[in-house]
Amino acid sequence: MSVQYVSAAELIDSDTESTSPFPLNMWYVAALSSELQDKPLPRTLLNNHIVFFRTADGKASALEDKCCHRSLPLSLGTVEESGIRCGYHGLLFNGDGKCIEIPGQDKVPRKALVSAYFICEQDHLIWIWFGDKNNQEPTCLPPSYPVHNAPEYLFGGDVYHYDAPYQLIHDNLLDLSHLGYVHLHTIGGNAKLHMTAETKVESDEKTVRVIRHMPDSVPPPTYSLAYPFTGKIDRWQEILFKISHLEIWTGAVDAGSDSLENPNRDGFHMKGFHGITPETETTCHYIWTMSTNPKNDPKETAKKVIEQTRLTFDEDKVVIEAQYKNMQSFKHNKMLDIHVDLAPNRARRIIETCLVLNSDVLEK
Template sequence: MTVEIQHPDDKETPTRGTRHSFPLDRWYVAALSKEVKAEPLGKTLLNEPVVMFRTEDGQVHALEDRCCHRFLPLSSGTVEATGLRCGYHGLLFNGEGKCIEIPGQDKIPSRAKIHRYVVKEQDDIVWIWFGSEITSEPANEPPPYPIHGDPRYYFDGDVYHYDAPYQLVHDNLLDLSHLGYVHLKTIGGNAKIHMNAPMEVTQDGESVKVVRHMLDSAPPHTYSAAYPFGESIDRWQEIVFYPSHLEIWTGAVDHNSESVRDPQRGGFHMRGFHGLTPETEESCFYFWTMASNPSSNVDEIMEKVIAQTKFTFDEDKEVIEAQYRNMKRFPDKKSIDIHVDVAPNRARRIVSSLIKA
């Protein structure tokens, strides 16, 4: 029996998906640079199947994750010097999504192409553009993150997959009062001090900033393991929210040794990059890096910092996914707000307004 295949016309018609459930006309984190290697990397981002790969010249490319011949995911294929080869019949696609070779066939149909996503690799982060129109080009550059190139800092990172909406992770990162309850073994400390720490919340356009100081407090385990603190420290937490990511600068100095408001303050620093990219309405990717400033025993201290950070994020993931499972068990119940919810609520209003826009 002959099966007739319905072909689209010559105009490119990529899968639209339902990206409009999320803020558009902006860059999202697609991967950490170290994720994109010699094998294709497939992910669903904003409800759309995407495959990323790095060609021989070092460039990162992103295409819709399907072959235009028989629709096998191209993430099941292989990366070659000039492009990505389908693992079914060997069609080879370049970084623009155009088929440049069909084994055993000289003529390549004009329809042999797939959608190309605009990506840019910057500061060890791979950004992807999602426009309100499927073929729209970027209106600006990706957000810079110079900490990754700052000689004062060393960093590493990883990626988590969450079975929970990305805004629940926003809530978690914008409200660090939970540290005293969730992270007792790592970056926690006295829960009462965390809950009562003065909090400054400001908003500038699409960003929200939270500043908290916890003076004269005992150093938590992670801090003591990485830095020779005395019995009492002055801690700071500075969080900046953007719809695509958060930047969190935490750390401490010995109590009364210097001002925690001094931009050039010393002590122990943890500077975190937190890229939150929706997979679907109910799941997301959490791309994180942690930078620190060890003055000696760099490898040993950074190993401790990264291990402690992973352990901390494991704790967060367990809490957030359990939270979402229970939210689905009580779909008709409403939550209440308390004093620590000011920043998360502002971030949610920003996201909501961007979606409506």
């Protein structure tokens, strides 16, 4: 079977010698597994219009969201047992993008194809590969996230659309000093403590790691709701940045009851997965989950923790979209850096380096 796979490099306009504005040769988070039900899922990722669907055998697929006949978005069609059917003239395409049926016509032309994308479903997440012209096929496996399969955790999540560039969300998640101001009624706590917390930042060519400890602090509302703390707490925030996503482990133990250096520490845990995937240069998708380990009435408490998380992210969304709107209004004003910007600035340098590599590939 001839399968026509699409590469991000195919979007390059050779006349203008422009290249992708996003890092390539990597897996991005495309969707939560739970999003693929009995209907097509349209999503624009890295300027690519894509339709995702799941066939009767449970396999997830991703095609260019355009019928090869008259260009109607396939996402306006229907999902059937063996593929997705165009909602205009009924052409049926399988997961490889091959047309397998044209109503009223016995012969299906060999050119009746729709470009397919390499995707991988694991850990309750759908990953999609975007490569340059030399790496159309994946060169590695997607990142793993075993927390979603760990029996000690319960998780839930959602997908947000942001009218803001994806790196502004990176900035927000790498700088948790804002919690005391933006999230006062959920996971915030003492604002001064957040701004002065002992913070350690490490980085290499691909990752940034941030470790923040706040010993002997008052538990914020979400923590008190979910865990039977006896008084003050020793609190931690550990952030791992990768270009495709961030992993954030926050939590607390009763003050003095365990070492915050202990990787197997007890207490209340919130393990967040944050897939930040560009839609365009100025918009993005935020695909998130929160895993937690409540002690009392686990299912109901986890439900409350996830809802509190949702409220927190609602607050972030208002701030970040307002921030970007104001940045557009004051384009010529330079922004000031302060001490909390170390980790976000390192993440931006990693992305800048990747974009230079994109340009090098184009020139070759």
